[in-house]
Every structure is written in C-alpha cells, then in structure tokens.
Amino acid sequence: MAKKNENIAEETVKKTTKKAKTEGEAVEKTEEEIAAEIAAKFDEKCKGLLQIAKKKKNVLDYQEIMNYFLDTDFEADKMEKVFEFLENNNVDVKMADDDTDDDEIILDDEDDIDIEKIDLSVPDGVGLEDPVRMYLKEIGKVPLLSAEEEIEYAKRMEQGDEEAKKRLAEANLRLVVSIAKRYVGRGMLFLDLIQEGNLGLIKAVEKFDYRKGYKFSTYATWWIRQAITRAIADQARTIRIPVHMVETINKLVRVSRQLLQELGREPSPEEIAEAMDIPVERVREIQKISQEPVSLETPIGEEEDSHLGDFIQDDNVPVPAEAAASTLLKEQLVEVLGTLTEREQKVLRLRFGMDDGRARTLEEVGREFNVTRERIRQIEAKALRKLRHPSRSRKLKDYLD
Structure with missing residues (x-):
C-alpha cells in the first residue's frame, strides 16, 4: 500500500x-x-x-x-x-x-x-x-x-x-x-x-x-x-448468474483468499460463513452456484486426441460386458427352469420376481394357486433341490460372482 x-x-x-511555501516559513x-x-x-x-x-x-x-x-x-x-x-x-x-x-x-x-x-x-x-x-x-x-x-x-x-x-x-x-x-x-x-x-x-x-x-x-x-x-x-458465464449474485460470489472468493493466506490452507465452509457472517448453508449454496461448467469436448492427453466426455461413465447405460453377461444368464436360466414342472417354474418366478422385479411372499403365491403358504414353501424347496443338481447347477455357477 x-x-x-x-x-x-x-x-x-x-x-x-507551492502550498508548502508559506510566508514566514523558516524551513522549506x-x-x-x-x-x-x-x-x-x-x-x-x-x-x-x-x-x-x-x-x-x-x-x-x-x-x-x-x-x-x-x-x-x-x-x-x-x-x-x-x-x-x-x-x-x-x-x-x-x-x-x-x-x-x-x-x-x-x-x-x-x-x-x-x-x-x-x-x-x-x-x-x-x-x-x-x-x-x-x-x-x-x-x-x-x-x-x-x-x-x-x-x-x-x-x-x-x-x-x-x-x-x-x-x-x-x-x-x-x-x-x-x-x-x-x-x-x-x-x-x-x-x-x-x-x-x-x-x-x-x-x-x-x-x-x-x-x-x-x-x-x-x-x-x-x-x-x-x-x-x-x-x-x-x-462471462455459460450459465447466466444475476448481477447481485455475482457480487456475492466475488465477495466469497475474496474472503476465501484472505482466509487461505491467514490459515495456510483452504478454509472450510464454516470458517467462510463465520467471516462473512452468513449461515453455512448459504455458503454451500453460493459455492454450488459459482461452479463453472466444463465442456465434454475439452481435449485430454498430451496429443489432445481424446475428449473429457470419453472418460465419463453414463450410469443410465449398462456396461457392455455386464449387459452381455446378463443376457446370457437369462438365457441359461430359462433353459434350466424349462426342466422343472410348470407349477414349480411359476412358483420360483413369483417368489424371486423374475418377471417384474417384485418378489412375492409365500402367502401371496399361495393365494395365486389357491393353496396354503406351507404348500408353496414345499413346492419352492423341491424346485430348488432340483436346481442344485449338478446337471443343472453347473450351467449357472459361472454367474455366481
């Protein structure tokens, strides 16, 4: 300064x-x-x-x-x-x-x-x-x-x-x-x-x-x-932020830099909130708003022949290897269940939700067949014993992991 x-x-x-020179002044x-x-x-x-x-x-x-x-x-x-x-x-x-x-x-x-x-x-x-x-x-x-x-x-x-x-x-x-x-x-x-x-x-x-x-x-x-x-x-921003919020973000950045110099490390949201005299939740909200978007076309690597989007996984799209394994498992499961009686197949499908993803209780399956829950338990146990036979189980063991 x-x-x-x-x-x-x-x-x-x-x-x-000129102003310093006044009449009668002894020393200039x-x-x-x-x-x-x-x-x-x-x-x-x-x-x-x-x-x-x-x-x-x-x-x-x-x-x-x-x-x-x-x-x-x-x-x-x-x-x-x-x-x-x-x-x-x-x-x-x-x-x-x-x-x-x-x-x-x-x-x-x-x-x-x-x-x-x-x-x-x-x-x-x-x-x-x-x-x-x-x-x-x-x-x-x-x-x-x-x-x-x-x-x-x-x-x-x-x-x-x-x-x-x-x-x-x-x-x-x-x-x-x-x-x-x-x-x-x-x-x-x-x-x-x-x-x-x-x-x-x-x-x-x-x-x-x-x-x-x-x-x-x-x-x-x-x-x-x-x-x-x-x-x-x-x-200046890809996603427009109101002027008043930009001023707030700039203030938070200045406070963060000052705390970084004083503390020798990145300040926590709690420390920033105390310095700015605002709630911690407000600090986190401002930090979230201030994040800059990153283009999926950003070059990656020394030769810049790849893009950032190539390395980001889409959780909504199944991994090819997993999708193939799932398809094969379904085919093998259909083949193995085909060796059981029609009633045994239906009981297992309902109990484990193989068709719609919703597993039924013994009582729900019993109402479906108009029998007691104990009878359904016996049919299920018998069907599972059949599936454990080596002639059937070896077709499914590879998918256990």
Whole structure:
C-alpha cells in the first residue's frame, strides 16, 4: 500500500510544493517530505473509508466514496487504487443504475486519466489478431480534444449536432481500451470488453454536462467501468448468474483468499460463513452456484486426441460386458427352469420376481394357486433341490460372482 501511495504522491508533488511555501516559513519542505505527507494522508483517508464500510457491513455505494474524497486535492488516476484497496479488504462497492441522473454522481480527479499517455498496446494473454491490430491502429489516428474543445462540442450537442457527439466519442475511444485492459481474463474476449466499454462511452457522451466543471474523461471513466463490469457479470458465464449474485460470489472468493493466506490452507465452509457472517448453508449454496461448467469436448492427453466426455461413465447405460453377461444368464436360466414342472417354474418366478422385479411372499403365491403358504414353501424347496443338481447347477455357477 505504501508503494502505491508514494506513486500517487509523485503525481501531485508539483502543485503541493507551492502550498508548502508559506510566508514566514523558516524551513522549506523537500519534495520527498511532501510526497510522504501526501502518501500518509491518502493512506489515512483509505483507512477512514474502511472504518465507514465496516459500520455498514462492508457495503458502500459509489456516491459515498466520491463524497468522502471531495475534501481532498488528490489528482491523477487513483480511483482504481481506491477500489483495489476496498476489494482487498472485502468491501463491496455498489454501482448506480444506467438511468442514474448526473446530480446523483459526484466525481473528482479520482477518475482523471491522462488520455495522451494511454498505452494502446495489446495486454498480455491476448492474441494479436488482425481485428485487434486494425482497431487499435485506427483509434490511434484520432486526434485528441482539449478541455476547451470538449466544452465546445458539448455545447453543439445541446443544439442537436450529431457530428459533435460522434467526434467527442471517437476522441475518447482509447480511454475505453485503457480501462478494458484491466478486465482481461475475466471470461470475455478483449474486443468484447472494448465493445461493452464503448457502449458505456456513448452513455457518457449522452449524459455529459460541461457545466459541472469536470473533464469528460473523468466523467466517462465511471460509465465505461460500469458498462464493462456489468457485461462481465451478465455475459462471462455459460450459465447466466444475476448481477447481485455475482457480487456475492466475488465477495466469497475474496474472503476465501484472505482466509487461505491467514490459515495456510483452504478454509472450510464454516470458517467462510463465520467471516462473512452468513449461515453455512448459504455458503454451500453460493459455492454450488459459482461452479463453472466444463465442456465434454475439452481435449485430454498430451496429443489432445481424446475428449473429457470419453472418460465419463453414463450410469443410465449398462456396461457392455455386464449387459452381455446378463443376457446370457437369462438365457441359461430359462433353459434350466424349462426342466422343472410348470407349477414349480411359476412358483420360483413369483417368489424371486423374475418377471417384474417384485418378489412375492409365500402367502401371496399361495393365494395365486389357491393353496396354503406351507404348500408353496414345499413346492419352492423341491424346485430348488432340483436346481442344485449338478446337471443343472453347473450351467449357472459361472454367474455366481
């Protein structure tokens, strides 16, 4: 955390140095001292925000965070660092809906990104296909806008100028790429992330009000980030999970990772439930929902010439060897029973449920033949003695195991 804060501090040293020089001040502070003070201040603000979150069961909304940092003079792109700090401390940040009004969103320089310094290179793990290369090359040719030009285009948009709207959006496409890079590897292709971010950019263009006094990039960052995170929650999984459940799953994963570091082993559902202050049954339910489906076509082996489905047994389909043995046993049994009298055959079939799988009692079989249960027992015993004769039993012995 300290290293991140020092990096943040360096971005604002120039402005803060002037503030450190007051009339009558005997000793002028060095840039290192000022940077350390800024880092300490940022660290203190983050810890204070964490205390607020704990009082609200580790849940904050975006506006609360923005309000909390309004009394600071922090600059540059620090909002992602704040979100990362909250995420590492298991704090859920709830975003506003798409129809949120501008007055409900309070922004400051936390969202400020220097578009001129944005790196348009492809992130690690993303294949450099022709569409990606062509897109990055094209948006790199679009000239950027100054703050005055942004205001001018915004005024023209109010008058219904569609070309101004298009120009403002195109000039900030590289901002979308910069934000989309942070979400690579979360279940969506890089180009899909850019596409969703562009939708957020369009939303920002439509709702931008230059009278609020903040840069367009500062305002657009919020909408782009929201569009991408919602798309990941809505589209990244094969089986769709509601957004609110995705947030719950993410929280459980963060708590599990934290417990893993503390305990040195995988935490049990009971330990996770205690840390999250929810019932154990709820933890098991969330874990079950969060399971990712696996394709039966997944390649298996070094040469990947087999698929996972080839090694999964279907319990509803009999094993060929067992099916063949069962067929042969039935044939042999029919042949052996054929050596008995008709009454003996029927008694054994009813007693052992050979025809329908339901074994009858002596009394039930007796009613079938209109005789006593004792008489049925005698017929059964006689028939079994006949089957034990070597001439008959040797045909069935091979199936005993």
